[in-house]
Amino acid sequence: MADYDVIIAGGGHNALICACVLTQHDLNVLVVERNDWVGGGVITREVTLPGFKHDLFGSSHVWIHLNPDFQKLKPELEKYGLKYIWSEDQITGHPNKYEGPGIVVYKDVDKTCASIAEYSKADARRYREIYDEFGEIQDGVIKSMFSPPAPPSYLYQGLENNPEGLRRLRDYQLSSRQFTLDNFENDHVRAFILGWAMAPQTLPDQLGTAQGFYVMIPSIHYYGQAIPEGGSGMLSESMKRYIEAHGGTVMTGATVRKFLVDGQSCNGIRLEDGTEITASRGVVSALDPYQTFLHGFDDGVLPSDFVDQVRRFTFGNVTIARVHYALHEAPQFKGHPDIDQTAFQRMFGTMADIDKQYNEMAQGIAPSDPFLWTAAWSTMDPSRAPEGKHTLIMDTFVPVDLASGEDWEAKAPDYINNTLLPQLRNYTTNMSDDNIMAQYVESGPSLARANLCFYKGVTTGGERTLAQMGAFRPVPNYANYRGPLKNLYLTGPSCHPGGGISGMGTIAAQEILLDLGLRDEDDDFDF
Numbered sequence: 002m003a004d005y006d007v008i009i010a011g012g013g014h015n016a017l018i019c020a021c022v023l024t025q026h027d028l029n030v031l032v033v034e035r036n037d038w039v040g041g042g043v044i045t046r047e048v049t050l051p052g053f054k055h056d057l058f059g060s061s062h063v064w065i066h067l068n069p070d071f072q073k074l075k076p077e078l079e080k081y082g083l084k085y086i087w088s089e090d091q092i093t094g095h096p097n098k099y100e101g102p103g104i105v106v107y108k109d110v111d112k113t114c115a116s117i118a119e120y121s122k123a124d125a126r127r128y129r130e131i132y133d134e135f136g137e138i139q140d141g142v143i144k145s146m147f148s149p150p151a152p153p154s155y156l157y158q159g160l161e162n163n164p165e166g167l168r169r170l171r172d173y174q175l176s177s178r179q180f181t182l183d184n185f186e187n188d189h190v191r192a193f194i195l196g197w198a199m200a201p202q203t204l205p206d207q208l209g210t211a212q213g214f215y216v217m218i219p220s221i222h223y224y225g226q227a228i229p230e231g232g233s234g235m236l237s238e239s240m241k242r243y244i245e246a247h248g249g250t251v252m253t254g255a256t257v258r259k260f261l262v263d264g265q266s267c268n269g270i271r272l273e274d275g276t277e278i279t280a281s282r283g284v285v286s287a288l289d290p291y292q293t294f295l296h297g298f299d300d301g302v303l304p305s306d307f308v309d310q311v312r313r314f315t316f317g318n319v320t321i322a323r324v325h326y327a328l329h330e331a332p333q334f335k336g337h338p339d340i341d342q343t344a345f346q347r348m349f350g351t352m353a354d355i356d357k358q359y360n361e362m363a364q365g366i367a368p369s370d371p372f373l374w375t376a377a378w379s380t381m382d383p384s385r386a387p388e389g390k391h392t393l394i395m396d397t398f399v400p401v402d403l404a405s406g407e408d409w410e411a412k413a414p415d416y417i418n419n420t421l422l423p424q425l426r427n428y429t430t431n432m433s434d435d436n437i438m439a440q441y442v443e444s445g446p447s448l449a450r451a452n453l454c455f456y457k458g459v460t461t462g463g464e465r466t467l468a469q470m471g472a473f474r475p476v477p478n479y480a481n482y483r484g485p486l487k488n489l490y491l492t493g494p495s496c497h498p499g500g501g502i503s504g505m506g507t508i509a510a511q512e513i514l515l516d517l518g519l520r521d522e523d524d525d526f527d528f
Contacts, residue, residue, distance in 0.1 A: 003281035005031040005250070007513065008270055010257040010297075011287030013041020013454070014059075015492050015506030017240035019285060020249055021074055022510035026519050030249040031278065032241075033270065035256040038234075039241050041287075041452055042460060042494075043502055045232025049327040049439040053392050054385040056233040057325075057443070057451070058460060059502045060376060060394065061345060065236075066224045067143050070507035074243075081246065083239035085227040086381050092226050094340030095193045095347050098427045102337035104193050110222045116337070121187035128218065131184075135219030142216050147508055149481045150471040150497045173212035177203065180211035181352075188351050196349030196372055201500060202319040202398065202461050205359055209467040226345070231384050233502070260284060260297045260489070267489035283513050286484070287493040287506070289454045289462065290314050290475045293484075307485045310476040314469065314495070319362070320445035320458035322409070323396035324417045327438040331377040331391040332429045344381045348373040348428055358398070365404030367416055371397035373424055390438070395421060401445055401457050409458070413444035454493065462494025471497060482509040 007023055009016045012034025020030045038044060042058040049055065062085070065071050075083070089108060096103040105116045110132050118125035135142075145151065156173070160166035172180060177198040185191045195205060198217065203210050229235035241251050261269035261277060261284075269279035286293040294303060294311045334340040349355060349372045358368040376394045379386040386392050395417075403409065417440070426432050443451075445458025454462065463469055472480045475495045482491050492509035494500035514520040 003268070003279040005029050005278070005280050007031070007283045007285065008033065008278060008280040009285040009287055009492075010260070010270055010293075011041065011454070011493065012036070012039040012237075012241075012251065012253065013287055013452075013493060014043040014237050014240070014502065014504065015494070015509075016041070016285070016287035017237055017244065017251075017506070018071065018074070018504045019287070019492050019506035019510040020244050020251075021078075021240050021247075022070060022507055023513065024244055024247040024249045026514060027248075028282070030244065031280075032244065032249070032251045033255050033257055033272070033278075034251070034253045035453065036451075037254045039251060039253060040234050040237030041454065042500075043233050043237050045234035048441040049325055049392075052387040053327040053390070053439075054232045055325040055392055055441070056376075056378065056394065058233075058448075060228065060233045060378060062227045062229065062233070062236070062502050063220060063224060064146075064501050064503035066227065067220065068147055068504045068507060069143065070147070070511070071504040078236075078239040078243055081239040081242035082231075082235055084230040084235075086230050088226045088344070088381065091339050091342040092221055093345045093347060094334060094337070094343035095196075095349070096334045096336045096340050096428045097189055098335075098348070098350065099189070101189065103334075103340055104190070105337055105339045105343065106221060107339075108222060108225055113222070117190055117193075120190050121185070124185045124187050124190040127184050131215060132219045132222060134215060135223065138215065139219075139223070146498050146503070147505065149508065149512065150474070153472055174209060175211035176206045176208050177210045177214075178205040180214055184214075192349040192351050192355060193347075195352065195355060196347055199398075201465050202317060202459070203465050204319075205355065207466060209470070210465070228344075228378055228381060230382055232382075236502070257288070257297070259299070260286070260293070262298070262302050262486060266487040267484070280488075282517060283488045283490055285490040285492055285509060285513070287491075289316075289456060289493070289495050291456060292453060293491070303485055307476070307479070314475055315464050315466075316456045316459040317461065317464040318401045319398050320401045320409075320448065321396045321443070321460065322367075322399045322413050322416055322421065323394065323443040324421065325441040325443075326393040326395070327386070327440070328377075328391045328393055329389075329436050329438060330431055331380050332375065332393065332425070333431045334429055336428075344378050345376045346374070346428075348375075348424075362398065362400045365400050365402055367399055367403065367412070367420070368397060369420065371399075371421060371424060373397055373421065373428075375425065395425060396443075397421060399445075401459065408446065409444040410446040413442050417442055454495075461500035462496075463499070465499050470499065474499065482512045 256273040259271040
């Protein structure tokens with residue numbers, strides 16, 4: 002007799018939400034996590050000083066609120082400690098060190114457009130048009146994001162038969178840079194828009210990324226931004242508590258080394274200590290494709306052409322240099338007074354600044370005039386720091402490998418202190434040394450150690466290129482959350498729709514339920 006109905010390898014937030022959905026159907030589920038805590042990229046730790054709670058990786062919760070299965074589950078998770086705090090007015094600030102007050106993104110699209118209009122009225126109108134157009138595609142966006150991806154031809158068939166659709170299809174093929182230059186005229190607005198678009202670590206000239214604008218811009222206004230009270234990790238903790246309260250098991254401090262195979266079916270896992278655990282109805286890997294398929298199966302078990310495809314899967318060459326600060330005061334920004342009312346800021350300078358950074362990264366050089374991403378979540382959630390004190394995250398994108406051969410872990414502290422912090426001071430008035438109580442630095446090597454799915458410090462689960470999105474993610478013919486063996490399933494950021502806090506583990510759960518006859522098939526095209 003098998004030990005469990007379903008075993009899930011990995012304890013990230015996608016694995017956990019997959020388990021939550023399965024336990025709702027009385028399945029006996031085991032989640033196995035290498036670390037002594039759960040959450041993967043959605044964790045909160047005290048890494049600077051006692052009482053300062055830092056979101057080490059993912060922190061802003063937007064996409065998960067589009068997930069219909071999460072919306073059904075959320076009231077239950079609230080019984081186990083999850084409480085969202087919403088940005089009701091100001092959402093993100095975009096201070097400008099060159100000219101003007103900067104741009105503020107509000108929940109209200111009219112206020113956002115008024116802020117953009119300080120630089121260009123035409124750009125404000127175009128921003129509003131993109132927002133308005135989302136109403137026409139909203140249902141389809143949600144369906145496509147949280148269902149197995151359709152064949153590539155479906156998008157073309159849906160748009161190619163009328164003039165407006167064909168124009169939209171043309172826009173979808175553009176790179177983020179091309180779309181920005183086509184649709185916006187002011188250099189500071191362009192930098193704000195382009196910088197926003199590259200948050201998933203895409204490159205400016207990467208073709209096919211422009212379609213994200215039609216979702217990214219409107220979503221923040223339609224759905225808003227939220228953070229869990231007590232830290233991003235409270236999402237993960239609440240799901241762990243829910244699983245255990247509903248008969249499931251979460252095992253931490255246990256590393257999955259091999260997937261067990263009986264004939265053509267996956268039926269369990271082997272831990273690093275040699276323990277074998279079996280499952281009767283399914284095994285889910287929430288690990289990346291390399292851990293799962295290149296290291297998790299004995300030689301000759303998987304089809305050779307499939308393994309060759311996995312070897313061609315790429316994670317990309319962009320990682321982050323990040324610092325967590327414990328502060329006396331939250332940063333005070335120059336420019337528009339509402340920037341100080343946003344917990345979350347992005348600073349991108351000009352288009353030339355962005356070009357310079359990506360050119361340096363392509364050469365394997367640490368960016369000399371980097372854009373910055375900062376978040377002082379304690380301004381929204383005082384429980385994250387001692388009374389009157391604050392936390393701050395600051396980072397930028399850097400190349401995975403340095404052409405000089407230097408080790409990022411050795412270089413990162415000086416880079417933070419001598420490049421990133423001076424850049425932040427160009428935008429703020431109070432980020433002097435005496436405001437900083439303590440700091441904790443992260444770079445590619447430390448990220449890779451913290452989470453083995455952060456391959457070489459890349460936190461996105463794999464490049465978001467045309468060849469690795471939708472029906473091609475993680476590899477062609479296996480984008481339906483099923484592996485090359487019976488009863489083997491996949492979830493996590495290496496699957497569609499990619500990285501981010503979206504709770505996309507619900508998709509794999511629904512496919513398992515479908516295979517087990519525990520839910521009815523819908524009209525999705527699975528392949």
